Amino acid sequence: MTTETSDRPGAIHARPVRHPGRWLAIVVIVVLVAMMISSLVTNPVWNFPRVFKVMNFNPVLNGLFKGTLIGTVGAMVIGVVLGVIMAVMRLSGNPVLRGVAFAYVWFFRSMPRYVLLIFCGSLGVLYAKLEIGIPFGPAFTSIDMNALSSSLAIGILGLGLSEAAYMAEIARAGILSVDKGQSEAAQALGMGPGKAMMRIILPQAMRVIVPPTGNETISMVKDTSLLSAVPITAELFYQAQTIGNRDFQIVPSLVAASLWYIIVCSILMVGQSYLERYFGRGFGTPSKKAKQELTKVAADH
Amino acid sequence: MTTTASTPAYDKSGEPLVRAVNVTKAFHGNQVLKGIDLSVNRGQVVVLLGPSGSGKTTFLRCINQLETIDGGRIWVDGDLMGYVDKGGTLHRLTDKAIAAQRRDIGMCFQRFNLFPHKTVLQNVMEAPTQVKGVSKDQARSRGLELLERVGLKDKPAAYPAQLSGGQQQRVAIARALAMDPKLMLFDEPTSALDPELVGEVLAVMKELAQSGMTMIVVTHEMGFAREVADEVVFMDGGVVVEQGPPDEVIVNPKQQRTKNFLRRMRQEEEQLAAATGHLALADIPLDDTTDDDVTVDPTRAIDDGGPDGAVPPTS
């Protein structure tokens, strides 16, 4: 009962609903976590001092920086730029461009990344030299494919080409999500199709494109571990595994690599939420709850 | 620029600004425009009336080439829209040349179509800076001037989503005016607005008309048509049924189809007025007991199924 000072009801001081289920869940989880911690601490195979040592080994840091970070950034830049170009081609009025974009997406979506990367590494076997010039005529420059075939560049190219196929679909969905009235308004103001795309359509499409692109980037961080198929050795997981095999300390090395992947992906998730806020301007900022949901989806990927 | 042998240079100021001759347009075999003729002189305001589906929007979009026409010709300020006449043969213009033709024609849409990712001022500055190459500073000061003209001086930093429909439509008018158009096209600029917001947009349009702008306006606002229009054109089934000064077409229509349309419009207006309380304010008796009298009879609502039965079915 609330006290009433006058004949009109006043402020409410009600007892909250009880949630015995929550308390039960907390107890169960605490017990489970305690069991986990005890196993981590008491089982010497985990060897955490060794984990942190491996995380800071120079070859591992080098692999993290080159293979994982540069690899992710490079592949995503190629993937996003080429993907948007493919999406625009796919939606253009030119049937040749449409066909090319369709064939591209079809091919690279069908190719497993692992197989594609091995293939990229074997290009030197197919073509010792890549010559750029007039077909059947003189060449302007030539690239030594044997030297290139196990470089990080070819690995990044392989991952980027594959990514572009997925980004093309994402960008296409984004472009189609923009109201048709927007390009008509731009046209009515005298903008050409290119300018309307760059200034009006794409910036609005970004709102739809950014969240799945964040997921793609986080997937790419993990897929850089496939670079060893090229073979590229300056790569986080390959280095950690090699050190583990050499020193017969496999588990700490796996944990070291995993921790690095978790750290990098966590930082990316934070960056993603900032990007979403930027491209969502003018549309009302998404609620905190919606953002949390998106981050969860990203983590699941 | 595109002057050719068949269109000799001449003083264009005496010519109508817009000249459409026998314009036809079909969508997938559905003949929407069946030979529209229309001339609009400089400084004139023409109101297009007609039932839903009569082709008003389509005709307006043909004028600035948002739709390509199947037959006939449209000239704006002496330029043949969309084509160039080379010795009697028409050649389609490139996208770039068509974009250049559209610069001089402003258009306002039913649903405003403001750029939601840009602020009000950025919306107004976008085309002058990106299309005409006007400097940012110049575009900004001109943009602020135009926003003041449409009564939105205090909103340059707002995003469209933060504005009411009436405010958005006024921004859209300012955005179109920023390109200094010779001609303004309005497609039902107030029909997506709440009734209490219609007036502010019509006031801006009226001011624009008085300043000497040439305008083609599709609207169902009869008051605006009677007050502002120099000429009213009634379209039905893809043809111009009747045209003339508002006092003839709206007050004393000669054609039966025009009469039917206007009768229906009047009924709708009365219902709307009753529903929104425009009439009611004056009519409600102060006595509480008779309140029920002003509610709209639901059986009277919506007897308007679309265009008149007079429209022949198209094959």
Ligand SMILES: Nc1ncnc2c1ncn2[C@@H]1O[C@H](COP(=O)(O)OP(=O)(O)OP(=O)(O)O)[C@@H](O)[C@H]1O
């Ligand atoms: N892009 C399109 N594709 C196919 N049909 C269309 C297209 N645009 C318009 N139409 C058809 O053309 C006819 C005329 O349409 P329009 O929009 O010009 O009429 P309107 O007079 O503006 O009508 P309203 O008063 O409802 O706006 C309609 O039957 C419509 O279905």
Ligand SMILES: [Mg+2]
């Ligand atoms: Mg219409």
